[in-house]
Amino acid sequence: xxxxxxxxxxxxxxxxxxxxxxxxxxxxxxxxxxxxxxxxxxxxxxxxxxxxxxxxxxxxxxxxxxxxxxxxxxxxxxxxxxxxxxxxxxxxxxx
Amino acid sequence: xxxxxxxxxxxxxxxxxxxxxxxxxxxxxxxxxxxxxxxxxxxxxxxxxxxxxxxxxxxxxxxxxxxxxxxxxxxxxxxxxxxxxxxxxxxxxxxxxxxxxxxxxxxxxxxxxxxxxxxxxxxxxxxxxxxxxxxxxxxxxxxxxxxxxxxxxxxxxxxxxxxxxxxxxxxxxxxxxxxxxxxxxxxxxxxxxxxxxxxxxxxxxxxxxxxxxxxxxxxxxxxxxxxxxxxxxxxxxxxxxxxxxxxxxxxxxxxxxxxxxxxxxxxxxxxxxxxxxxxxxxxxxxxxxxxxxxxxxxxxxxxxxxxxxxxxxxxxxxxxxxxxxxxxxxxxxxxxxxxxxxxxxxxxxxxxxxxxxxxxxxxxxxxxxxxxxxxxxxxxxxxxxxxxxxxxxxxxxxxxxxxxxxxxxxxxxxxxxxxxxxxxxxxxxxxxxxxxxxxxxxxxxxxxxxxxxxxxxxxxxxxxxxxxxxxxxxxxxxxxxxxxxxxxxxxxxxx
Numbered sequence: 275x276x277x278x279x280x281x282x283x284x285x286x287x288x289x290x291x292x293x294x295x296x297x298x299x300x301x302x303x304x305x306x307x308x309x310x311x312x313x314x315x316x317x318x319x320x321x322x323x324x325x326x327x328x329x330x331x332x333x334x335x336x337x338x339x340x341x342x343x344x345x346x347x348x349x350x351x352x353x354x355x356x357x358x359x360x361x362x363x364x365x366x367x368x369x
Numbered sequence: 370x371x372x373x374x375x376x377x378x379x380x381x382x383x384x385x386x387x388x389x390x391x392x393x394x395x396x397x398x399x400x401x402x403x404x405x406x407x408x409x410x411x412x413x414x415x416x417x418x419x420x421x422x423x424x425x426x427x428x429x430x431x432x433x434x435x436x437x438x439x440x441x442x443x444x445x446x447x448x449x450x451x452x453x454x455x456x457x458x459x460x461x462x463x464x465x466x467x468x469x470x471x472x473x474x475x476x477x478x479x480x481x482x483x484x485x486x487x488x489x490x491x492x493x494x495x496x497x498x499x500x501x502x503x504x505x506x507x508x509x510x511x512x513x514x515x516x517x518x519x520x521x522x523x524x525x526x527x528x529x530x531x532x533x534x535x536x537x538x539x540x541x542x543x544x545x546x547x548x549x550x551x552x553x554x555x556x557x558x559x560x561x562x563x564x565x566x567x568x569x570x571x572x573x574x575x576x577x578x579x580x581x582x583x584x585x586x587x588x589x590x591x592x593x594x595x596x597x598x599x600x601x602x603x604x605x606x607x608x609x610x611x612x613x614x615x616x617x618x619x620x621x622x623x624x625x626x627x628x629x630x631x632x633x634x635x636x637x638x639x640x641x642x643x644x645x646x647x648x649x650x651x652x653x654x655x656x657x658x659x660x661x662x663x664x665x666x667x668x669x670x671x672x673x674x675x676x677x678x679x680x681x682x683x684x685x686x687x688x689x690x691x692x693x694x695x696x697x698x699x700x701x702x703x704x705x706x707x708x709x710x711x712x713x714x715x716x717x718x719x720x721x722x723x724x725x726x727x728x729x730x731x732x733x734x735x736x737x738x739x740x741x742x743x744x745x746x747x748x749x750x751x752x753x754x755x756x757x758x759x760x761x762x763x764x765x766x767x768x769x770x771x772x773x774x775x776x777x778x779x780x781x782x783x784x785x786x787x788x789x790x791x792x793x794x795x796x797x798x799x800x801x802x803x804x805x806x807x808x809x810x811x812x813x814x815x816x817x818x819x820x821x822x823x824x825x826x827x828x829x830x831x832x833x834x835x836x837x838x839x840x841x842x843x844x845x846x847x848x849x850x851x852x853x854x855x856x857x858x859x860x861x862x863x864x
Contacts (some may be wrong), residue, residue: 275741281735285731286731289734290714290715291719291730292719294718301731304728304789305732306438308681308728308790310683312736312745313678314674314675314678315679315702315745317675318672318675318751319751320748320751320752320755323751323755325750325751325753325754326750328581329567329581329804329805329806330567330806330830334610335610348473350474353472353699353701354699355703356702357553362698364710364713365710365712365713367674369650
């Protein structure tokens with residue numbers, strides 16, 4: 275399966291990434307080379323093979339619904355570029 | 370300049386003896402290695418951050434413990450952490466511009482455990498950005514150079530950790546392995562490296578790339594040291610629900626177990642596709658195992674050739690999900706003067722991620738998108754089960770599987786960087802092990818053109834002690850693990 279310009283630009287939008295106009299063709303070519311490699315999978319008959327999502331079919335371990343972490347808001351927000359009164363600041367997007 | 374109190378290539382056992390009998394102190398040892406790093410790391414670029422002050426104060430505290438007779442196996446042992454393990458108060462970059470300003474507010478479980486065991490952290494090592502790469506050329510901080518030959522790559526993604534041990538900057542280091550990122554650089558740098566069973570070591574605080582594949586492990590000069598260090602990293606962790614619910618393991622327990630009677634499976638198709646020099650070295654290593662009493666058994670892993678294609682669906686899919694957290698809002702890089710929220714997300718990510726990372730995010734986003742999921746992601750997970758079943762079937766008749774770690778020795782810088790597929794195929798022998806979640810170890814078995822190469826031992830689930838024991842027995846019979854590069858000159862010495 276090959277991707278075209280329209281698909282690549284849609285994917286970039288979904289992934290919140292910009293592709294410079296002069297690099298779109300190069301990006302298409304690189305993605306198609308990877309998809310060619312990936313398409314080798316299609317030679318395998320996987321009819322009725324159950325997908326394996328994680329090694330040895332682990333199941334999610336549950337724990338008691340108790341608070342175990344302390345409130346470290348100031349410490350964790352100290353690495354943010356902009357905060358105010360415990361909130362993260364971003365450009366206004368609701369008028 | 371600080372006098373070198375020790376040779377830089379001592380093992381943990383040798384250092385332990387010297388610290389305990391007072392030949393030198395933890396502080397003197399740390400100073401000696403810091404000075405060696407200052408002298409040589411401009412060339413190698415193994416470290417992103419050297420934490421010299423922290424190392425000195427930790428070393429002083431360990432000297433007090435030793436004086437009180439309270440030393441454990443790792444008290445005062447210097448190490449370096451791959452810069453993907455969060456370390457409280459220290460820059461934790463994952464090799465990315467995205468996290469160049471990130472001072473971790475907490476420490477990874479691995480970092481906490483090794484600190485509690487008395488290790489002295491010398492710094493954080495270089496890596497491919499977010500662990501994506503097989504040559505350590507994808508780092509925002511520049512490539513790492515192979516200590517054996519500086520024109521060559523050290524392998525990746527844990528290239529800095531492998532090079533640091535090979536260069537004599539530290540006796541042991543930590544790494545992570547998603548598709549071969551410990552075993553491949555271990556092979557290329559001539560050190561011993563082990564990726565344990567998926568879930569053996571907690572992933573808490575380890576920056577995520579592909580969560581169903583990522584696993585922490587170690588680099589060391591020999592299997593005995595690897596066993597000592599890895600033992601201290603294992604154990605259940607309530608903060609990582611995929612961490613196996615088992616107590617701290619003693620992975621040194623099989624070091625003295627002889628090779629006699631161990632059945633080693635050799636995948637027929639692996640040997641036949643190797644170049645002659647690599648096939649010869651592998652054959653010699655297997656002969657040595659046989660001479661020690663192991664029994665070689667032909668096996669087949671028929672779906673191996675589909676492992677790389679399946680991996681390059683699963684890993685990018687998980688990467689695109691994991692890396693969506695880098696949005697310029699809560700931590701990490703933020704672009705200047707964003708126009709609106711979308712511009713903030715888009716420019717922050719586009720300006721701070723490198724090409725390979727963007728490439729994988731795009732591939733992952735595509736394969737998970739509507740209409741393509743079944744053809745790619747579901748198909749890859751089905752292949753993953755077939756690969757897993759290949760191993761299960763093989764382990765019905767053998768105890769361990771031996772394989773090449775990578776197709777050949779380290780290649781030159783820039784040789785493969787523009788060809789993604791050639792780079793991806795470097796991991797053809799390591800990726801199946803991650804897909805199945807099995808433990809894998811690489812140990813040096815010889816040199817090609819004065820560059821080291823390794824052999825991989827693949828074990829059954831939780832059978833790390835056996836792999837380490839077999840490697841230790843092999844290292845009692847051979848001396849490839851004792852070979853060290855000479856940093857001052859271009860040549861190398863053996864012994």
